[in-house]
Amino acid sequence: MTRDDKGKQMFELWLSGNGVEFVSQDAEESYRQKVTRIMDAVQLEKVPDRVPVCPMTGFFPAYYAGITVQDAMYDYDKAASAWKKYVFDFEPDAYLGLFLAPPGKFFDLLDYRLYQWPGHGVQPDRSYQCLEAEYMKADEYDHLIQDPTDFWMRVYLPRVFGALKPFEKLAPLTDVMEIVITCGSFIPFGFPDVQAALKSVMEAANEAVRWAGVLQDVDREVQGRGFPAFFGGVSKAPFDIIGDTLRGTHGIMLDMYRQPDKLLQAMEVLTPLAIRMGVSGARAAGNPLVFMPLHKGADGFLSDEQFKTFYWATLKKVILGLIEEGMVPFLFAEGGYNTRLEVIRDLPRGKTVWLFDNTDMARAKEILGDTACIAGNVPISLLTLGTAQEVKDYCKQLIQVAGKGGGFILCNGAVIDDIPPENLHALIQSAKEYGIYA
């Protein structure tokens, strides 16, 4: 199958609802209408019936329902009702499900060190926060490059999950081969602390399964009533995988100067893994959109040359690899991308979505408009502090500029947690009011 065939197949799968039971024919039609609207905006072949509106919500559904973030992370049923209530009350063209509200109990059981979350360093009504650190040391690139899975298993996991510290003692799995003394590789699994770690893996896994069940129930019900999920899979830029996950901002910035070749090599190694991750999630969900939050390539982080060499080279490979499998990479370009627009234009037409935050949308439309669907950029400061009328005025103007001739999805620029509900209504209403294409 060609790239386009695969893309068409994924789109058909998404459009069909991928096994969703619709509550009525109206719901089914409404679902298909929304998916078509989004895909028309993405593919740049047809002008959609109107501008799609898909707010990027984080914990907004929890705040709106009057429950805390802690409730949402620990009481899955409460979270489920909150998310459903959000979708039914606001009627977006696509929704973000529970995947951004991870199970707190899972974090507890594994003693997760990568985040602070309610009850663990954060107040009950505040979102989790990532704790950046050097989870991979500067001199560990060779291990990562040689065998990334082994590095994750025996070095990274023991450092980010307190309960998995004993995994440091495991032997490399590739030592299991045709040689009769191979049972030696299994000895660490007999250590009491490793066995205790394995037990926490099973307990945490049970919790993850329980949470995923609730998540799927929400998806089934919401989609059954005519609302598509916005995203199928997730992935990241190789530079961010190393910068966010392993080395931290400080570490990766120094690596660019002190060991650029190792960093470049490691990102090449991670590239096919990032593609695999996005493809498998999207295939399982039957939805081609692969959400990719971009962090350390924004304006101000890197020089133009550094962006091209260190950030874009492998990100582009991931994007093309996903497209090759029929997926639609959805690049969430947080911060500003004003100095990156000319570079990121180098992509096949109608295969990606770029959500911008603090980027000049008129320029984005001008430079990227023939290449990609753009989305965004209603400011979070306006949504938090402005009036509903101010939000509507902003959206109206934005639709005129960025929505001209299709290829635009109306969204906020940075994730929505605690904002006045009337401002989110104003955002959504704006697309329905000002976004209709004649």
Add this chain to the structure above:
Amino acid sequence: MEKEKMTELARALMDLNEQKVYQLVEEKAKNGVSPLEILAECNEGMSGVGDLFSSGQYFLSQMLFAAEIFKNVMNRLEDIMPREESTASRGKVVIGTVKGDIHDIGKNIVVNLLRGSGFEVVDLGVDVPAEKFVAALKETGAKVLGMSALLNFTYPEMKTVVEEVTKAGLRDQVTIIIGGAPCNEQVRQFTGADYYAEDAVAGVNICKKVYS
């Protein structure tokens, strides 16, 4: 500072020539150059880095690398540094990331630039409650308070800090600056701060203005 007039060490630091910086510092230390003199040259280099940043030639990556080199030089000089700081401080600045937010990369860059520009900085760290800001202002008599944030739910918290400073009777003696990704003029108005700093150098310039 014009590049031509810079000392070799200042220039090496500004150009991020890491090994050369260490080599020059080593030579100077061996030749009995006073640590304060070496430090002054490094400060000049850091200020050059700040200028390149504000003119759009340097970015976060260069700032972090420069700060790293500078930190290593400081560590090297620590043993031979005289106990009494003889250089006069340009002024005191209290700074921190507000309560509920634990991000500090941006704040740390501001701190480095301020110190490089000769300010005495009281860095309260992250997740700093209003009362801690107020106490530090009282204790140090600093005329500038800098608040940093990455998360937008900190808007009310920044406002609270401004209110607490007012309640403590310090508002007219202290210039309050906010900075960080979710800040802009609208946020400044909401919080009641005096300035919103678009980037680290803008923040430093406001401090210079206050203490000029």
